[in-house]
Amino acid sequence: MQVHYQLEQLPAFKNAIVTIGTFDGVHTGHQQILHQLVAHARENNGEAVLVTFHPHPRLIVGNFNNQPIKLINTLDERLERIAKTGIDHVVVVPFTAEFANQTAEAYIRNFLVERFRPHTIVIGYDHRFGKGRTGNFQLLESYKEQFGYCLKEIPAEILHNNNISSTLIRKLTAEGNIDEANYLLGYAFYFEGTVIKGNQLGRTIGYPTANIRIQDGDKLVPGNGVYAVTIEMAHCLVPGKKAFPGSIYKGMMNIGVRPTVDGTNRTIEVNIFDFNEDIYDAPIRITVHQLLRHEQKFNGLDALKHQLALDKVAALQVFLEA
Numbered sequence: 206m207q208v209h210y211q212l213e214q215l216p217a218f219k220n221a222i223v224t225i226g227t228f229d230g231v232h233t234g235h236q237q238i239l240h241q242l243v244a245h246a247r248e249n250n251g252e253a254v255l256v257t258f259h260p261h262p263r264l265i266v267g268n269f270n271n272q273p274i275k276l277i278n279t280l281d282e283r284l285e286r287i288a289k290t291g292i293d294h295v296v297v298v299p300f301t302a303e304f305a306n307q308t309a310e311a312y313i314r315n316f317l318v319e320r321f322r323p324h325t326i327v328i329g330y331d332h333r334f335g336k337g338r339t340g341n342f343q344l345l346e347s348y349k350e351q352f353g354y355c356l357k358e359i360p361a362e363i364l365h366n367n368n369i370s371s372t373l374i375r376k377l378t379a380e381g382n383i384d385e386a387n388y389l390l391g392y393a394f395y396f397e398g399t400v401i402k403g404n405q406l407g408r409t410i411g412y413p414t415a416n417i418r419i420q421d422g423d424k425l426v427p428g429n430g431v432y433a434v435t436i437e438m439a440h441c442l443v444p445g446k447k448a449f450p451g452s453i454y455k456g457m458m459n460i461g462v463r464p465t466v467d468g469t470n471r472t473i474e475v476n477i478f479d480f481n482e483d484i485y486d487a488p489i490r491i492t493v494h495q496l497l498r499h500e501q502k503f504n505g506l507d508a509l510k511h512q513l514a515l516d517k518v519a520a521l522q523v524f525l526e527a
């Protein structure tokens with residue numbers, strides 16, 4: 206898959222079968238649409254082109270309740286998921302206020318037609334574009350003879366099948382309902398970060414925990430709770446540190462304020478099973494498989510330690526069943 210970031214330097218696509226959207230999460234509904242796009246491109250001896258936006262349009266043009274929107278995927282993760290669907294080209298369009306402000310007609314003429322010379326445009330019946338979101342399927346329809354493209358509608362039942370939506374998955378994840386979120390995603394939610402120093406207390410109770418800082422400020426963090434996770438440090442290339450190429454470790458993660466020890470700032474920490482290495486500063490990927498329980502306030506560290514032993518058994522059970 207080729208990824209293009211420069212609108213001015215796009216190649217001449219061959220019979221471009223184009224779809225447009227933000228595709229946050231690249232969930233099972235998106236995957237179905239993208240597989241169809243690829244099949245359609247093959248039938249037409251063409252290339253499947255996905256046009257996507259970054260930053261997310263809702264970060265630029267605002268959203269309904271003015272809550273800063275947190276996203277299921279960073280841009281790199283989104284591209285990684287899209288690559289799995291067989292799409293030939295992804296064009297990442299910088300979504301600026303200027304881009305958002307062009308009229309719907311200018312969007313069709315100067316952007317879609319001029320840049321992509323589409324053989325076919327595939328969009329949902331409710332797709333909106335252009336200033337004030339006035340552009341729609343009907344408008345694209347009215348220009349198709351003039352610009353010589355075919356138009357294909359993604360029907361409502363595919364677009365909203367089983368109510369799979371990025372908004373719903375964001376809500377489920379933020380609430381800690383990761384099982385349901387993962388089901389709709391068609392893969393287990395994951396995030397990346399680096400290992401930072403904590404209070405160095407974990408090791409004193411026999412459960413060292415790597416504290417994770419997520420760099421991408423727009424990335425969604427699952428709701429507070431204890432989770433069964435897997436951990437990858439394939440890219441652990443910190444000078445003076447050991448590398449763990451390709452290794453996937455099992456573990457358990459807590460996200461929360463740790464009411465037992467301080468109860469103030471929110472942290473993400475993982476205890477990695479069968480592992481004993483200094484990984485401070487290492488880049489790390491955490492895949493979140495199942496919620497084990499909610500965070501609790503324990504009567505001291507002994508009670509917490511007892512619970513951690515039970516959590517470990519529960520996490521291992523999750524992996525046995527997988």
Ligand SMILES: Cc1cc2nc3c(=O)[nH]c(=O)nc-3n(C[C@H](O)[C@H](O)[C@H](O)COP(=O)(O)O)c2cc1C
Pocket residue numbers: 403404405406407408412413414415416431432457458459462463464465466474475476499500501502503509513516
């Ligand atoms: C799997 C797991 C579950 C945890 N559950 C709780 C919890 O329910 N309540 C709590 O106060 N702290 C919980 N913690 C956080 C511990 O309090 C924390 O790991 C310990 O204080 C060590 O912190 P440090 O790594 O910053 O030194 C949990 C940690 C892990 C790894």
Ligand SMILES: Nc1ncnc2c1ncn2[C@@H]1O[C@H](COP(=O)(O)OP(=O)(O)O)[C@@H](O)[C@H]1O
Pocket residue numbers: 400401402403404405406407408409412413414415416475476477478479480481482483484485
């Ligand atoms: N099994 C393990 N799981 C997590 N971290 C481990 C493990 N073994 C060693 N470590 C190292 O120990 C650190 C965690 O120890 P801990 O006492 O909890 O300190 P901190 O509070 O700084 O996280 C991790 O950042 C990592 O470098």
